[in-house]
Amino acid sequence: MNAPSSNLPARALRVNEKAADLASLTLDIVYQPQPDAAAGFAVVQVGAAAVNPSDVKASLGIMPQAVWPRTPGRDFAGTVVAGPSEWIGREVYGSGGDIGITRNGSHARFITLPVAALRERPRNISMDEAGAVGVPFVTAYEGFRRSGMPQAGQTVLVFGANGKVGQAAVQLAAQAGAKVIAVQRRAGPFEGFACSAVDVIDASDDSRGDVAAQVRELTAGRGAHVVYNTVGSAYFDAANKSMAKGATQIFIATHDRAVPFDIFAFYRGMHTFVGIDSLAMDCVASTAQLDAMREGFERGTLKPFPVAQSFTLDAALDAYRLVLSGSTDRVVLRP
16 A cells, blocks of 8 residues: 655665765765555655764775665654555654665665564654664664663663763663663763763773772672673773673674783683674664663653754765764754
8 A cells, every 4th residue: 555645856865886985985866766565565755864874884885795786874764655554654763784784775765664674653752863763772772682681780881871872771771770880081971861870980081090990989899790882992901890790791893803801800700792783683673672662762761862963865975974074963864
């Protein structure tokens, strides 16, 4: 079934081949008719789609699984315009490690998805906000799901807490009732939202001792039960020294691929390491994770990130440049 189509131009970004660098990246705009929905699929008219660092990096050929040509964009929010009748007209949101990587993504007027990937947008967040929660919250949630969700009475330590995955991890841990310690490289309070108090360690200031010493001080010498290391190698040693007996450390990224590893401390500490690759989670798995967080968004114990800027498809290259420059603001395209 199809909803009546609008008269607005149906356009999509298209990357024909990987670029050597951002200066040589070309984002073509192509016209597309509204797709038909084959059995088991639905068509979403995109209202807002985040520009994630991974979207830009995929266009530069950094993601080896990326196919060419394709439309980028992993996150989306919009309205179902074709597919099963019970979904027509409903506003949905989602994400996926396949979207914009191995299949055409959300930086377009329309995106075609499996019906199993449809999840209704939470009632109290905007279209822009819904289009920008995907990758950070899905990544943070999957790390906790794989390691055992945080529990009341536990201590969760988040390295890189000023980044968006770090902020999402802090929110999820606080919502679970855990004691949260946020490590960031700047003075001042935790800059994101959390539904309970968050202790902050400024990693750029060692006047109170190194990070691990401060964690021990905040936990009566015990250490953290869960360490979410969103940075990787830069904090590997400090994170290991901050872990309680039987603790888990979660990794999602790194700068250096090889680091010194003390096997003795690892097995004597009864530690567990968990690696997360959000690209391995397709749109069905990713939107299921988002749906698991719906209640938190709707009751306000979780909050979406403020969207700093929105761009049209014509200005998409400006949005890509802004994100790759290291901006921590959430940026969306409105196709």
